[in-house]
Every structure is written in structure tokens, then in C-alpha cells.
Amino acid sequence: MRPQDNKKFYACYNTSADKLAQYDLKVSTLTEIYDDHVLQTPALEHTATLLASTIQKISDVHSVRWRIKDASHLISKIIRKHESGNIKYKNIDAMSYRSIIQDLIGLRALHLYKSGMFSIDDEIRKTFNLLEGPTAYIRLGDFKSAMEDKGFIVQEHADAYRSVHYIIQTMPFKETTYSELQVRTIFEEGWAEIDHDVRYPDYSDNAVVKQFLSIFNRLCGGADEMGEFVKTLTDALSAGKTNSSDETKDTPSQISLLRASISKLQTLPASDEQNEIIKALTQQINDLESSYTQAIVVSSNTVQNSYKGLDGWALATRIISDVIAASAAGEKVKQAQLKTLDMGRAIVINNPPS
Numbered sequence: 001m002r003p004q005d006n007k008k009f010y011a012c013y014n015t016s017a018d019k020l021a022q023y024d025l026k027v028s029t030l031t032e033i034y035d036d037h038v039l040q041t042p043a044l045e046h047t048a049t050l051l052a053s054t055i056q057k058i059s060d061v062h063s064v065r066w067r068i069k070d071a072s073h074l075i076s077k078i079i080r081k082h083e084s085g086n087i088k089y090k091n092i093d094a095m096s097y098r099s100i101i102q103d104l105i106g107l108r109a110l111h112l113y114k115s116g117m118f119s120i121d122d123e124i125r126k127t128f129n130l131l132e133g134p135t136a137y138i139r140l141g142d143f144k145s146a147m148e149d150k151g152f153i154v155q156e157h158a159d160a161y162r163s164v165h166y167i168i169q170t171m172p173f174k175e176t177t178y179s180e181l182q183v184r185t186i187f188e189e190g191w192a193e194i195d196h197d198v199r200y201p202d203y204s205d206n207a208v209v210k211q212f213l214s215i216f217n218r219l220c221g222g223a224d225e226m227g228e229f230v231k232t233l234t235d236a237l238s239a240g241k242t243n244s245s246d247e248t249k250d251t252p253s254q255i256s257l258l259r260a261s262i263s264k265l266q267t268l269p270a271s272d273e274q275n276e277i278i279k280a281l282t283q284q285i286n287d288l289e290s291s292y293t294q295a296i297v298v299s300s301n302t303v304q305n306s307y308k309g310l311d312g313w314a315l316a317t318r319i320i321s322d323v324i325a326a327s328a329a330g331e332k333v334k335q336a337q338l339k340t341l342d343m344g345r346a347i348v349i350n351n352p353p354s
Contacts, residue, residue: 129170
């Protein structure tokens, strides 16, 4: 709500005439900025809606949120920037504030998997005129070389905040409009929202709250890594299914057919070369049987084990262990199948003329 006189203004923004005079700020100037921003809000909303709908069409974007900065928050920000000595805000007025403050429109593009930031970045660079970005804020210890290789400006954030920021410039009307776009995972969004909700304004310096939020931040980072791992795993499993030929699907039938081929081969006149081929092929079949049996055992154990008594990280660890074991056993079967089939194709059985 707009304060109706100077006294209410000072109380609303926790300031005084002396402080504003120290920063060369006037209540009249700030009031003009307030009123102009309220007047401009419908046009800003139109621009935000257009940008959000465009960003939502990017394939790896899960959802888009947007907001127009509240007029009271705008005035608080101007006063706060003057208090911190930011020279960018010196001499700000109702004519210049829209070019100085570049987050009057704020957008957030959320994505499921951490790696999605790169494909989203490609589309953002192709679609929009960027004044700034991408700037990636990371936690100390986060892996950053992939971001740097893609041209991101990487900055470690003191509060472990994670997000990629852009300043987009558009001209839907006569005047250039600036918007801040933040790209982050859903887990990063959840942490940032909770962090802001519980810390501000009363607990921003509380050491205990900050410590627990730090632990929460690491858990969210771990959740992102787990999501990326599961996505990578399922992609690999899907690729394996797609690349498998029909010949490698029915392992027991393959083993029976190959043993029949060996029996037939053994009825032909013997030679050293033939004996070596039979010996090698028999070994490959034995290896295939062994790998197949191991895969069946792992699969059966996984199905029969109901994971009773496990929860939380213990349950997650057990499931991951079983998935990795089953995947490794399945890969052994696949490799053994391919080796055996390659050797089986190399054997040409020609019946001797009668």
C-alpha cells in the first residue's frame, strides 16, 4: 500500500528524513517511482505472459513461474541499494528506474534433471536477446567444469544458492523492457523457497537455522544427483533394449540350437581347426549359461525381497544396489550372447557329398 504522507512513508520503509537526505533521496521521487510502476504493471504483465509462454515451449522446461515486482518491494530495494553504496542507483528517478532495475519482471523456468540446464540454455540463447548471462550460482564443491565449458559465468554463492540467471531484453512496445530469468531444478526451487520463507526477515542471521538449511541444501543436491542417475540408468537400459536383436532375446533356445550345431559338427570328419572351433564355442556357451543363471538369480532375489524393515536412505541404497547388480548380470548375458552368436555364425556346416 502506498503511504499517504512522509511520516507513514518513513514508518513503512523503516527509514527517516535524515537517512534519505544522506543518500540524496526524496520521498517525492520515490513516490513518483511507485506511482509509475503501478501504472506500468499491466504492460509488464503482458510481456511476462508472452515470455513465459515462449519459455514453456522449450522441451526440457517442466514449468514456468513469473511475477511483477511489488511496488513497495521496489521502493525498499532502491533504499537498500543506496544504503549499500551501489552507485548504479544514484540519481534514480521515475524516468530512469526501468532501465536501472532489471528484475521488474521475474521469471523462473523449472526443470526435472540437472543436465537439462544445457539444452534450455541453448534455446534461450537462440530465442532471446540477452543483456547478461548465463551466470550460474553454485554451492562450494559443486562440479563446475561442464558449465564453464559451455560459457557460463560460474560464481560460488555464500548461502549455497543454486540457479542460472539471465537478463533478457525485449521491446514489445516502444521502450526496451528488461526481465530476469532464473533457471533451476525443481529441488533447487523447493530449497530456495523454504530458505527464503524461514530466514526472512527474522532469522537471516540465526546460526542454528542456517546450519539446518545447509543440511537441507545438501539433501536437495543429493536428490538432483539421484534423479540424474536414475535418468541416465533408464536411458541406458532403454538403449540396450532397442539395440538388442531378436536373436539375443531367447537365451535358453539359443543355447539349445548352438549345442545341436556342435553335435552336428562333431559328426563330420575331424580336423585340428574344427576341434579348436568346437572347444571355443563350447566354452562360450558355458559362459553364456553361467551369466544367464546369475541374472535369473539376481532378478529372483530382487523380486522376492520385499525390502521389509528398510526405509529412507537404507531403502534407496538397497534398491540401487539391486538395480546395479541386475544391470551388471544382464550386461554379462548380453555380451556372452553376442560372442557366442558371432562364433556360431562363423561355423559353416557342409555335409560331405554322398
